[in-house]
Amino acid sequence: ASAQASLDKLTKGSTSADIQTAQLAVDQAQASYDKLTQGSTALDIKAAQDAVAQAQASYDKLVAPATPDTIAAAQAAVAQAQNSYDKIVKGGTPADLTQAQASVDQAQATLNDLKAGPTQQALSVAMASVAQAQATLDLNKLKLAQAVITAPFAGVVNTVNVVPGQVIASGTAVELIDDSSYHIDLNVGEADISKIGLGQDVNISFDAVPTATVTGKVTFIASKSTVSSNVVSYLTTITIDSKTASAS
Template sequence: MLKILVQNGQSVKAGQPLMYLDSRDVQKSLRDAQISLESAKLSMAKFIQPADGLSVLQSENSLIAAKESKDKTIDNLNQTYGDAYNSISNAFLNIPAIMTNLYDNIYSYKIGESERSVGSKQTNKDALLNTVSVISDVDKLNILKTNAENDYNSARVKYDTNFNNYKALTRFSEQSEISNLLNETIEDVKIISQAQKSEVNLYDAWIDSRTKQNQTIFSQVLSIKSQLSSDISQLNSIMSSLSSLQQSIKNYQSSIADSERTIEEKTQSLANLKAGPQTLDIQSQQLSLKQKEIALADTQEKLADYTVRAPFDGVVAKINVQKGDSLSSGSAAITMITNQQTVEISLNEVDVSKIKVGQKVNLTFDAIPDLNITGLVADVDSIGTVAQGVVTYNIKISLDTQDERVKSGMSVAASIITNIKQDVLRVPISAVKSNGGGQYLEMPTEDVAETSLDLNTGIILKNPTKQQIVETGLSNDTEIEIVSGLNEGDKIIIRTITSAATKTTTQATSLLQQVGGRAASGGTGGARNFGGAAGR
């Protein structure tokens, strides 16, 4: 609790602040909500504004830059296809010689021709086998020779096919044809490279076998090995160049596809910018703004809860807290009493069904015998209270007159008028009796003098009484309305007293009353008397 604004005995008006609670956290939330709302308003104002010239120009320039980037990539791709054709051409200037060397390394007679001990009639592959003395090495060389022959034959078939395709190609062929030939040439180079490796394996095995036997290494073999090394280096260079061009083509094609998507996006973005915000986008912004407004209103409402206000006009009866105290939910910080005096009573479920707001009430007080005050039913509980199996409902009555003698907590008797009828025929409620056929009154069957009607001791009737069937209406605690079956001036028996004699004879004395005339003003009402307590 931060500050108390009133003191005991002070009169206050409904809604007047009574105390302030510590609201620093809520005030911070309120500032944040206000800033958030202002930010949302600025965003909304900016969003619905038409595109300015600078934004449109920037969007147009961005689209132009994307198109130029695509055009440049296309130029680079075209140049790369030209480079690819040149590299393929250069490859086929060198690959034929490499293929010839591969053939000669296996099938020529150069080893035998250069070494008289071998003989000039043997091919190189046979010369290698026949000049090894270790049987196991011969077997190994035989396998390597077969591998070299097979790999060469595969390379030859691939090379011949690819070379024929190359001869059919021109610099002006379609890019797809150049790309296909590039891919085929790379595959061709891979197969040729494998053939070179197989021949290297064959010659290395021969040299290894001869070296272990301390035999001479033919000079022609060394020359072939040197040529193989040179061809391998040259083929690797060709492979590197062709592979680089193949990757460049793929990269440029991918970049062109990306550029096309970028151009499409920027074209649509420019169109949207010129057209202005879409309806759904505006609605989304409006919804966001509305949410911020609701959040601010909720915070403001929460902040208002940190000011304790008087719920009604009245007087501060007691202050239950001090500055700095911590308050818990449901605790009473200030007790107030109203300026308007009220009475509260409890009714059972039968009686409460007859009570309505606005009905008139007569009130008497045990502590003030000479005081009789009128009032009105102000409130009827909708939900009853159950205690020991009995359901009761609280009724609140507002007093028409404010009397200083009436204090809170005094006992009070309330008579609630549930209905009123004017000019009705009424009799004491004790005179009406009931049987299986309905309600009736007892009436004398003989003449009774008028002077006998006011005797409190009653009179003795000689003849039996008769039962007069009647229809009743409204009633209160003492009287009841007779709707039909009785006329004004009729005599009725209101009470019968029977006294017993010393013997078997009995004697009855009846009290009679003449039915009075119909009221000219005033009337009768259905009224109920109840107890309760006064309050404010």
């Protein structure tokens, strides 16, 4: 009969209930995946911080010695429970006596715990709760930090090669330009390279802007020459003075 039912289900196809159940499973799996892949939010950080504070407060309360007020309150509770028990003994039922005795025992146990202080097991459990809450907070902070792109230097964003929601496997996501300084790379012929030295001042003019002139210094001269179309040259870098570049 069971085999026939399975055969009938296969031949008839899925019912609406089957499809709805499967869709719920897919939605739940997707929600779990989204939660894992998304970074922590400020609310996650706040909740984790509150959990750490609560766990720490519980631990501090546990290790703090009992005050005279708390001991006095516990002693009063024992006396009250004993008084209630004594009254019930005079005319209560066995069930009333059992309940009253349990109240006395509980009050006495609380008083004994206050006087004795926390056990090592209770301290270990409280410390573990604090450590777990702190680990959760640290993990959420790490996720939040990993969700932020921090530039290695101040500059100008030149190109953004990604869109929100895109998964980046490799490549350059954002191209940043360092606009704090500019330089020009030149190929200087072997006949002129001997006339140039590191630190040498340079005046630079531009054909496109004849009135603009900037100054700079030679900051790099290649030690090895390159040959292109039978012409020998040396790569030379001139760093432009930022003040004259801004003025121009």
